[in-house]
Amino acid sequence: MPPCPHCQGAEKFFDAGTARGDLEEYRQHGPAKTTQLLLKAIRGAAHDDKTLLDIGGGVGAIQHELLADTVESAVHVDASTAYLGASQEEANKRGHLERVKYLYGNFVELASEVEPADIVTLDRVLCCYPDMPALVAASTSHARQLYGVIYPRDIWWMRLAGRAMNAWFWLRRNPFRFFVHPASIVDSTIRASGFVQRYHQNSGMWQVVLYAR
Numbered sequence: 268m269p270p271c272p273h274c275q276g277a278e279k280f281f282d283a284g285t286a287r288g289d290l291e292e293y294r295q296h297g298p299a300k301t302t303q304l305l306l307k308a309i310r311g312a313a314h315d316d317k318t319l320l321d322i323g324g325g326v327g328a329i330q331h332e333l334l335a336d337t338v339e340s341a342v343h344v345d346a347s348t349a350y351l352g353a354s355q356e357e358a359n360k361r362g363h364l365e366r367v368k369y370l371y372g373n374f375v376e377l378a379s380e381v382e383p384a385d386i387v388t389l390d391r392v393l394c395c396y397p398d399m400p401a402l403v404a405a406s407t408s409h410a411r412q413l414y415g416v417i418y419p420r421d422i423w424w425m426r427l428a429g430r431a432m433n434a435w436f437w438l439r440r441n442p443f444r445f446f447v448h449p450a451s452i453v454d455s456t457i458r459a460s461g462f463v464q465r466y467h468q469n470s471g472m473w474q475v476v477l478y479a480r
C-alpha cells in the first residue's frame with residue numbers, strides 16, 4: 268500500500284538534511300528542553316528493565332537516553348526514513364543498536380504489527396498527524412504503564428503560527444500539515460483509554476504531559 272499523503276509529506280519534510288542537522292544538534296546539546304522534562308518525569312515514574320515504544324522518535328533522543336538507565340529495549344516507528352537512519356547511526360555509536368527495532372511507516376497503519384510496551388512516547392508527533400483520535404487510540408492501546416506526549420499548546424498564537432506554517436507547506440506543494448489539536452480533546456481521548464495525568468508542564472510553544480494507568 269502506498270504511504271498516506273501525510274506520510275509522503277513527512278518523508279519529504281523530515282529529509283536527510285533535516286535529520287543530519289537534528290543529529291548534530293542532539294550530539295552537541297543533548298535532548299531538547301521539553302524532551303528533558305519528559306525524560307525526567309518518565310524516570311521519576313518508571314523503574315528498571317522497561318520496554319519503550321517511541322513513535323515518531325526522530326533522531327531517537329528519548330530512546331538513546333532511556334536505554335542508558337531505564338529501558339532494556341526499544342521499538343522506533345517513524346514515517347521518515349532519514350530520521351530512522353540517523354537514529355540507527357546514533358544507536359550504533361552508543362553501542363545499543365541491537366536493543367532497538369526500527370519500523371518505517373505510519374504507526375496507525377502498523378499498530379497491529381507492533382508489540383505493546385511499558386512506556387510509549389510521542390514527542391512532537393501528534394502535531395504532525397491529521398487524525399489525532401486514531402493516533403492516540405492506536406498508541407495508548409500499546410502503552411502498558413506510561414504514556415508520554417509533547418504537543419503544541421492550544422493557544423491563539425500557536426494556531427496562528429500553525430496557519431502560517433501550513434501556508435508555507437501549501438506553497439511548497441507538500442501535503443504535510445501542522446496541527447494544533449484542541450488540548451481538552453487530546454486529554455479526554457487519552458484519559459478515555461484508562462490513563463490519569465501524572466505530570467504536566469507548559470514550555471514555550473509545547474506542553475509536556477505524562478500519563479499513567
Ligand SMILES: C[S@@+](CC[C@H](N)C(=O)[O-])C[C@H]1O[C@@H](n2cnc3c(N)ncnc32)[C@H](O)[C@@H]1O
Pocket residue numbers: 277278281322323324325326344345346347350372373374375389390391392395396402
Ligand atoms: C517533529 S518530528 C519530531 C521528532 C522527535 N520526536 C523530536 O521531538 O525531535 C515528528 C516525527 O514524527 C514522525 N511521524 C509523524 N507522523 C507519524 C506517524 N503517523 N507514524 C509514525 N511516525 C510519524 C515523523 O516522521 C517525524 O519523525
